[in-house]
Amino acid sequence: MVLTTLPISISPAKALTAITVIPQFPQNPKTLILHRCKTTRDLNQVHAHLIKTRLLLNPAITENLLESAALILPNAMDYALSIFDNLEQPDSLAYNIIIRSLTFKQSPLNAIVLFNKMVENSVQPDEFTFSSVLKACSRVRALGEGEQVHAHIVKCGFKSNGFVVNTLIHVYATCGELEVARQVFDGLPERNVMAWNSMLAGYVKNERWGEVVELFRKMLESDIGFDGVTLISVLTACGRVANLELGEWIGEYIEANGLKGNIALVTSLVDMYAKCGKVDKARRIFDGMDRRDVIAWSAMISGYGQANRCREALDLFHDMQKANVDPNEVTMVSVLYSCGVLGALDTGKWIDFYVKKKKMKLTVTLGTALIDFYAKCGCVDDSVEVFNRMPSVNVFSWTALIQGLASNGQGKRALEYFKLMQEKNIKPNDVTFIAVLSACSHAGLVDEGRNLFVSMNNDFGIEPRIEHYGSMVDILGRAGLIEEAYQFIRNMPIQPNAVVWRTLLASCRAKKNVEIGEEALQQIIRLENPHSGDYILLSNIYASAGRRGDALRVRNQMKEERIEKVAPGCSLIQVDGTIYEFFAENKVYPHSEEVYNATHDMMKQIEAAGYVPNTADGRLDAEEDDMQQASVSHHSEKLAIAFGLIRTRPGTTLRILKNLRVCTDCHNATKIISKVFNREIIVRDWNRFHHFKEGSCSCNDYW
DNA sequence: ATAGGGTTAG
Numbered sequence: 001m002v003l004t005t006l007p008i009s010i011s012p013a014k015a016l017t018a019i020t021v022i023p024q025f026p027q028n029p030k031t032l033i034l035h036r037c038k039t040t041r042d043l044n045q046v047h048a049h050l051i052k053t054r055l056l057l058n059p060a061i062t063e064n065l066l067e068s069a070a071l072i073l074p075n076a077m078d079y080a081l082s083i084f085d086n087l088e089q090p091d092s093l094a095y096n097i098i099i100r101s102l103t104f105k106q107s108p109l110n111a112i113v114l115f116n117k118m119v120e121n122s123v124q125p126d127e128f129t130f131s132s133v134l135k136a137c138s139r140v141r142a143l144g145e146g147e148q149v150h151a152h153i154v155k156c157g158f159k160s161n162g163f164v165v166n167t168l169i170h171v172y173a174t175c176g177e178l179e180v181a182r183q184v185f186d187g188l189p190e191r192n193v194m195a196w197n198s199m200l201a202g203y204v205k206n207e208r209w210g211e212v213v214e215l216f217r218k219m220l221e222s223d224i225g226f227d228g229v230t231l232i233s234v235l236t237a238c239g240r241v242a243n244l245e246l247g248e249w250i251g252e253y254i255e256a257n258g259l260k261g262n263i264a265l266v267t268s269l270v271d272m273y274a275k276c277g278k279v280d281k282a283r284r285i286f287d288g289m290d291r292r293d294v295i296a297w298s299a300m301i302s303g304y305g306q307a308n309r310c311r312e313a314l315d316l317f318h319d320m321q322k323a324n325v326d327p328n329e330v331t332m333v334s335v336l337y338s339c340g341v342l343g344a345l346d347t348g349k350w351i352d353f354y355v356k357k358k359k360m361k362l363t364v365t366l367g368t369a370l371i372d373f374y375a376k377c378g379c380v381d382d383s384v385e386v387f388n389r390m391p392s393v394n395v396f397s398w399t400a401l402i403q404g405l406a407s408n409g410q411g412k413r414a415l416e417y418f419k420l421m422q423e424k425n426i427k428p429n430d431v432t433f434i435a436v437l438s439a440c441s442h443a444g445l446v447d448e449g450r451n452l453f454v455s456m457n458n459d460f461g462i463e464p465r466i467e468h469y470g471s472m473v474d475i476l477g478r479a480g481l482i483e484e485a486y487q488f489i490r491n492m493p494i495q496p497n498a499v500v501w502r503t504l505l506a507s508c509r510a511k512k513n514v515e516i517g518e519e520a521l522q523q524i525i526r527l528e529n530p531h532s533g534d535y536i537l538l539s540n541i542y543a544s545a546g547r548r549g550d551a552l553r554v555r556n557q558m559k560e561e562r563i564e565k566v567a568p569g570c571s572l573i574q575v576d577g578t579i580y581e582f583f584a585e586n587k588v589y590p591h592s593e594e595v596y597n598a599t600h601d602m603m604k605q606i607e608a609a610g611y612v613p614n615t616a617d618g619r620l621d622a623e624e625d626d627m628q629q630a631s632v633s634h635h636s637e638k639l640a641i642a643f644g645l646i647r648t649r650p651g652t653t654l655r656i657l658k659n660l661r662v663c664t665d666c667h668n669a670t671k672i673i674s675k676v677f678n679r680e681i682i683v684r685d686w687n688r689f690h691h692f693k694e695g696s697c698s699c700n701d702y703w
Numbered sequence: 704a705t706a707g708g709g710t711t712a713g
Contacts, residue, residue, distance in 0.1 A: 067704085096704080131705045166706045197707040204708090232708045264709040271710070298710040333711040368712040399713040431713055 040076045043069055047083070063093050070101035077106050092123050100132040108136035112145050119152065127161050134167040143175040160189055166198045173202025178211075193227055200233040212237035213246060228265045235268040239275030247272040251285075263289065267296045274303025294328050302334035310338035314347060329355075329366045336369040340376035343657040343684060346577045348373045352386075362390055368397045375404025378655060378682035378689050395426055403435035408689045409698030411443025430462050437471035441478050442688075444700070449475040470500045477507025478702050486516050498527045502534060509537045509544070510702050517541040532563045533660075540664075571636035572657040575647045582639040591643070596634075598642040603633050606672040614665040632665045637683065641670065645677055653680040661685045662703060671695050 047065060050056040056065075062083070069080035084090060084098050095118045102111035115133040118125060125133075130153055137146035150168060158164045165188055172181035185191065185199045196219050203211045216234045219226055231250050238247035251269055259265055266289055273282035286292070286300045297320045304313035317335050320327065327335070332351055339348035352370060355362065362370075367390035374382040383404045387397060398421045405414035418436050421428065428436070433456045440449035453472050456462045469492050476485035485504055489496050501523040508517030521538045524530050535558035542551035569584040582595070603611075613632055632638075637658055644654040662670075662685050674681050675695035683690040691698035 071704090093704090100704080128705050135705090163706055170707080194706055199707095201707055227707090229708045236709075262708095267709045269709090293709095295710045300710085302710060328710090330711045337712080363711090365712045370712095372713065394713095396713045401713090403713065429713090435713075 040069075040073060040079055043073060043076060043079065059091060059093070062087065063097060066094060066097045070097055070105075077101060090123070092118070092126055092129060095123055096126070096128045096132060099129060099136070103132050103136040103139065108139040109142070111136035112140075112142060115149070125152065125156060127158060127164050130158055130161075130164045131167045134164070134171050137171045138167075138174040141175050143171075143177065146171040146175065159187070162190075162192055162194065166194055169195070169198040169202060173198070173205055176206055178202060178206055178208060191222075191224065193224060193230065196224065196226070197229045197233065200230060204233045204236050207240070209237040209241045213241070213243060216246075228259055228262045231259075232265055232268045235265075235272040239268075239272040242276050244276040244278070247276060260288075261290070263291055263293060263296060267299050270296065271299045271303065274300070274306060277307065279303055279307040279309060292323070292325065294325055294331060297323075297325055298328070298331040298334055301331060301338075305334050305338045305341070308341070310341045313338035314342070314344065329360055329363050332360070333365055333369040336366075336373040340369075340373040342579070343377055343572065343574070343655060344579070345377040345379070345574060345655060348377065364390070364392055364394050364397060367393065368400050371397060371400040371404060375400065375408060376684070378408060378684060378691065380404050380408045380410060393426075395429055395432060398426055398428070399432045399435050402432065402439060406435055406439035406442050407687070409442055409691060409700075411439040411441070411445065414439035415443065415445070415448070428456075428460060428462075430456075430465060430468070433460075433462060433464075434467050434471060437468060437475065441471060441475045442699075444479060446475055446479045446481070466494060466497055466500065469494070469496070470503050473500055473503045474507070477504055477511070480511050482507055482511055482513045482516050486519070496523070498524045498530075501527070505534060505537050509541050512541060512544050514541055514545050514547070530563060532558055535563060569636045570659045571640040573640040573644050574655060575644065580640070580643060582636040582643070584634060584636045594646070595639050595643050598646045599633065599639055602638070602642045602645060602673065602677075603669075606669060606676055609672055609676045611669055611672045614668060632663070635663060635666050637662065637666045638669060641673060641681060644681075645673075645679070651678065653682060656681065656683045658683065658685050662690060667697065667701070667703075671697055 043065070047056075050061060050065065055061050066080055066083055069076040069083060073079075080098065080101065084094060087094060095114065099111045099114050099118075102108065102114060111133060115125070115129065115136075118129070130149065133149055134146065136142075137149060146168075149171075153159055153161075153164055153168065165184060169181045169184055172178070172184065181199065181202050185195060188195055196215070200212055200215055200219075203209075203215065212233055216226075216230070216237075219230070231254070235247060235250055237243070238250070247269075251273075254260060254262075254265060254269060266285065270282045270286050273279070273285065282300065282303050286296065289296060297316070301313045301316050301320070304310065304316060313334065317327070317331070317338075320331070332355060336348055336351055338344070339351065348370075354360075355366065355370075360366070367386055370386045371383045374380065374386065383401055387393065387401050390397065398417065402414045402417050402421075405411070405417065415436065418428070418432075418439070421432075433452070436452055437449055440446070440452065449472065453464065453468065456468070457464060469489075473485045473488060476482075476488060482504070485507060489500055489504060492500075501520045505517055505520035505524065508514075508520060517538055521530070521534055524534050535554050539551045539554040539558075542548070542554065571582045573580050573582070637656060640656050640658075641654060644652075644656070648654065662683060667690070670681055670683065670690070670692050672695065673679070674692040681690075681692040683692070685703070688699065688703060690703065
């Protein structure tokens with residue numbers, strides 16, 4: 001068909017946004033339609049014109065129209081579909097356009113439906129058709145449909161087509177069918193780098209790290225070469241399995257071959273170093289990048305978090321903002337993690353606010369991070385609030401919520417959510433049960449705990465791990481059933497570890513059981529290098545049983561055997577967004593005098609209210625440094641609370657974070673402080689919370 | 704017209 005002059009007259013009342021006059025239909029009609037149609041209405045005009053001039057009978061023109069509607073304009077998919085439906089005999093090109101746009105824009109499932117229709121109508125698919133429909137299968141993880149497409153690929157003779165097979169590998173990998181993907185890969189007569197990369201990416205997606213490394217070695221042997229994309233997959237694996245050797249080799253390769261401009265590649269190098277514990281090296285590489293995008297920043301922030309260097313993570317987040325790089329949901333997840341570890345309530349709240357203000361999508365991951373963050377700051381009501389406003393939740397979110405409630409002493413409420421979770425047909429997993437058992441422990445629900453422990457295996461098919469046994473010991477011990485807990489350990493089908501015995505030892509301290517406490521410490525010593533805390537627990541058991549001589553003997557034994565001391569007692573409190581750090585005794589602070597005076601006054605006031613220092617085992621408690629003979633009244637926790645009392649307005653909740661467990665004397669004192677000063681005091685120790693209020697604590701004096 | 708890639712949660 002020869003195109004001649006096409007006068008398009010447009011009535012002034014319905015002026016087009018883009019098109020005014022088209023003096024001549026161009027040689028390539030695509031440029032006209034694609035470039036000048038800015039809105040559906042423009043397209044409508046052109047469409048009308050094409051019908052009027054019968055140009056629509058030309059398939060090439062029709063396809064251009066279709067492509068404009070389906071792929072170029074943002075909201076014209078329905079329009080495209082109506083054009084398509086009116087075609088008498090759409091050819092494969094027309095099908096391809098619609099399948100491709102359905103895949104990416106609207107509904108991958110409909111793309112698959114259309115592909116089947118295409119086959120029914122005996123229109124020959126080509127490599128473009130297969131690639132598109134396979135992408136659709138990947139997006140909805142439609143394994144069965146993918147397999148059917150696979151059959152057509154074989155029938156139509158495309159099973160060696162690089163493009164098609166690549167996408168096919170992708171489908172199988174996305175659906176977790178790595179063995180099938182590998183068969184397809186192995187069956188290729190010629191494998192280019194893309195094919196290898198797809199296979200590697202498939203292993204990465206399924207966290208089969210060992211296979212990534214293995215396949216990469218084969219790739220090196222096969223002499224096919226590799227590229228930056230290959231290295232990204234391999235570096236990801238190196239990070240996860242801590243294969244620093246291979247990771248460093250790749251790092252040198254990147255350096256030597258001038259690949260440092262590949263921002264994605266260098267980011268995965270940063271990630272690899274961070275995950276292998278070389279955070280400083282990661283930071284040097286990060287600093288050496290000539291451009292850093294949001295992913296690079298997020299990777300480095302997350303690296304600090306994983307290395308337990310959360311303050312640096314937050315500092316870096318601050319730098320990121322100064323660099324004017326907008327954070328995304330992923331960045332926020334890492335920042336919230338660090339906020340949670342540090343108990344940085346203000347910063348995390350700010351993130352929550354920012355997420356709302358910027359209308360960021362509350363993804364499952366981000367929501368779960370918020371739930372966990374609030375719970376780690378002792379604000380479980382906020383956790384629940386976040387949970388309720390999340391558009392969708394998964395087992396991670398439920399588990400975070402249940403765990404958060406449990407660790408904050410709300411065991412019963414945690415179990416209610418567990419029940420609700422089952423009503424919503426969300427299948428709990430092994431970690432959920434750790435949370436649930438911990439809830440039973442906090443709520444003192446022994447029978448419930450026993451039943452759940454049995455049920456997790458019988459009804460949910462989850463084999464209890466050592467952590468579950470540990471939780472069960474905690475449940476029994478907390479309820480005072482020390483003997484039963486001991487027998488439970490003895491009868492465990494798997495080898496108990498030191499953590500389990502330590503749990504028992506802690507319960508012996510709370511319930512003053514000397515005999516089993518002694519046994520527990522023996523077992524810990526047998527299994528691993530004991531902590532000084534273990535000796536201190538036993539020493540406290542003796543002290544509380546009035547056996548002061550034995551208590552001192554254990555302390556001396558600890559010294560003689562040069563048991564490594566735990567980190568010195570340290571408490572953090574945030575006042576007006578600043579984190580203040582306190583250590584037990586003999587430390588000088590910027591506000592030393594103020595702090596010690598405040599502590600002195602505070603102790604005087606609670607003594608007047610009936611507080612008696614527990615010198616008997618207080619002197620031997622966790623935070624003591626025996627060389628210094630520190631006084632219990634100068635435990636870091638008391639200093640932090642005293643500081644909080646004078647630096648905040650009356651009635652303000654005090655939030656303390658400490659690195660060790662709370663000592664008996666501090667626990668007792670804090671209860672009285674909460675009453676005398678009428679303050680809520682929330683203390684987070686190394687694994688649980690104490691909510692002090694009106695003279696009592698949420699832990700019911702067991703921790 | 705079509706291919707593979709980096710950061711995230713319990």
